[in-house]
Amino acid sequence: xxxxxxxxxxxVPAVMIAGISKGGFGAGLGxxxxxxxxxxxxxx
Numbered sequence: 001x002x003x004x005x006x007x008x009x010x011x012v013p014a015v016m017i018a019g020i021s022k023g024g025f026g027a028g029l030g031x032x033x034x035x036x037x038x039x040x041x042x043x044x
Contacts, residue, residue, distance in 0.1 A: 010040045 009034040021030030
């Protein structure tokens with residue numbers, strides 16, 4: 001389990017943004033989810 005608080009600080013909003021955009025309400029906001037996660041996790 002990841003215990004880094006920065007991970008959760010970025011992951012929770014990123015997952016919520018991705019979910020809202022998949023539901024059709026966020027339009028282009030889904031593009032922000034991946035860069036938000038890449039700030040705290042290595043992209044590889």
